[in-house]
Amino acid sequence: MKEGPDIARIGALMGDPARANILGALLSGKALTATELAAEAGITGPTASSHLKKLMEGGLLTQAKQGRHRYFTLAGPEVGAVLEAVMGLAARRGHLRTRTGPKDPAMRAARVCYDHLAGDMAVRIFDSLQARDFLAISKDKGGFGLTEAGSGFVREIGIDLDALTSGRRPLCRVCLDWSERRNHLAGSLGAAFLTHFVDQGWLRREKTGRIVHISPKGQAELKALFPVV
Amino acid sequence: MKEGPDIARIGALMGDPARANILGALLSGKALTATELAAEAGITGPTASSHLKKLMEGGLLTQAKQGRHRYFTLAGPEVGAVLEAVMGLAARRGHLRTRTGPKDPAMRAARVCYDHLAGDMAVRIFDSLQARDFLAISKDKGGFGLTEAGSGFVREIGIDLDALTSGRRPLCRVCLDWSERRNHLAGSLGAAFLTHFVDQGWLRREKTGRIVHISPKGQAELKALFPVV
DNA sequence: TTCATGGTTCGATCTCCATCGAAGCATTGT
DNA sequence: ACAATGCTTCGATGGAGATCGAACCATGAA
Structure with a gap:
């Protein structure tokens, strides 16, 4: 009731x-x-x-x-998304008393949001994808999907797109970023990005905690792959 | 820390x-x-x-x-969005113990999410908009915007689009629906839809509570305006 | 002014629940 | 078999905070 x-x-x-x-x-x-x-x-x-x-x-x-x-x-990922959203409220209305600890800048740069990437780099990736028309609104579950060009781009990176779309998990979802107040990519594709970049040695996850470090090589590669317009 | x-x-x-x-x-x-x-x-x-x-x-x-x-x-609207998301968690994992009160069906059909519409009808509207390519991913704050055709459609309905885009509030945002687990439209356009439909007499908000009733005329008009594909 | 209504502050009460030590169960290793 | 490790249950303790009555301030009405 x-x-x-x-x-x-x-x-x-x-x-x-x-x-x-x-x-x-x-x-x-x-x-x-x-x-x-x-x-x-x-x-x-x-x-x-x-x-x-x-x-x-x-x-x-x-x-x-x-x-x-x-x-x-x-x-599940939804739980992570809600927790991030709640942290967003706390950060936003935290007003003056923003408790910015020492680890805070690293968190804002790149962190894990349950199974995908969040933070500055994640927002950059999302912006780059949309600017090049790789993302499109679709009738899929997540509400978004890849365009033809986007599919090609993802495959070119070396991600097995067919494996991602086979499950019943949405390929693309948006997740509101706590630090940036902008959207970043979630869904099975968002998760695949994270694991793939880690596999490439571009990203390194701290043993404990959510912080993700970007290697010098990764910095260069990611900037090349996801240019800002 | x-x-x-x-x-x-x-x-x-x-x-x-x-x-x-x-x-x-x-x-x-x-x-x-x-x-x-x-x-x-x-x-x-x-x-x-x-x-x-x-x-x-x-x-x-x-x-x-x-x-x-x-x-x-x-x-603000973000607070409402977080609350809806939290309710979504409760409803989802509530599984067997779904507390579906008498007002529940009405809530699922149409309700207010702080300043915009949520529920079955809201999801239908969103789906219809995207199916007709009225929505597009954009570099705007909300991450989404109206296409040319979409802008024309909105103006044709009788909504003052220029007034909406003047503020610094994002025109289009997506909000995850608690009952439907799908996206519906938030942002200033979502809010404008709600007030406009109420003005037309198509929707009636209960004096207390979040439930929105759809008048017979509103049912017909909305179905005509937002056909499902 | 005097009264009435909407809200807040204060102080006391009481319930809920987080916490931990000790004991108990389960699983693995020797 | 016995010991060790990981985790849970039980019972007792303590503290945080939700609640309300009464008194108090603010605003509007008579």
Whole structure:
């Protein structure tokens, strides 16, 4: 009957600092064990277990038991997108008290948003794609697709486009960037970009956290591949 | 340094049932007084005042004092979009326990998302616009714009397009629909559509709440204006 | 002025829930 | 078999904050 409770249910899950830290750590897209997450959030095992249980019941996390470990990940890209959007609100209305830590510039430059790239470089890529008419509005699930030229471009880079379109996950989605307040590319193509650039050695993900470093070579290659108009 | 606290700050604001009800009521886009919101949330004046203060400090609400009344609204369309997205998470992962109240079908059919239309009809409109190539990816702020044909169509309906593009608010934005999991149109054009259709008598907003009723005439007119392909 | 209405501040109460230690279960390794 | 590691459950504790009544300020009406 009321929409309030729905908001409250999810909000309460995100509202606890320990749980928020857990979610933030999982925004890296990595699968982390309960003990790793406990350390990340600065809490003990039992407390983490309780939180993880609630996050599972709330549908924000999924669990994969492997051996005696239990790996947790965000339940899906949409969860990551919502978390990014929430962080966007915090950053925007944070007003004067913008807590810009030391890692902040690196985060703004390039970071992982669950399974795709976000930050300045991601926005640049999106802008470049649209400027060259590689993206088009379509009736696909994500609402967007590749043009003929765009498909050619993606294949030329060395990405197996057919593999991406086979699944039922949308190829292209837009995701609102927290730091830039602009759109960047999500969907299976966005995810493929990230993994491909990492494979090429152009990007390097930090072992822990969401920050992505761009190698000198990657900087050059990406600037060449995605020129700004 | 950590992204957790940002999430927690906003999450805690949304996490309280009373505050969530307040936010849900304001999703209608209407400006409501403190007492109205207190009644809506089922709390007394002092409690509401405390909550509203926190929501203000958190940047989710803005306040306009007029006479001895104090009118509260969401701080902006982005706040509404995030709230819708959060509700989407709740609805999606709610799975078996989908709390579909009596008002639910009406909400799914057509509702207000702060200042524009959402729900089944809104998705239909978006689909129809894109199918006829009225929308295009652009370098505008919102990431999307109208094509030549689209501009003509909008003007033909009777909307003053120049007035919309003059402000610095993006003309077209996409907003993810909670019930349909598809895109619908936001931005200044989305807002203009809503007000225009209401002016025409095609849509009627309930005095309280977010539900929008479609008149028989509106049903016919809108179906004619936005055919599905 | 005097009254009435809308809102806020203050102080006290109370409920909820995050937290941790200890014990228990599961899985792997020796 | 036994030990060790990862994780969960249980129970008790503590603290944050939601709530309300009463008093207080502000604005408009009589």
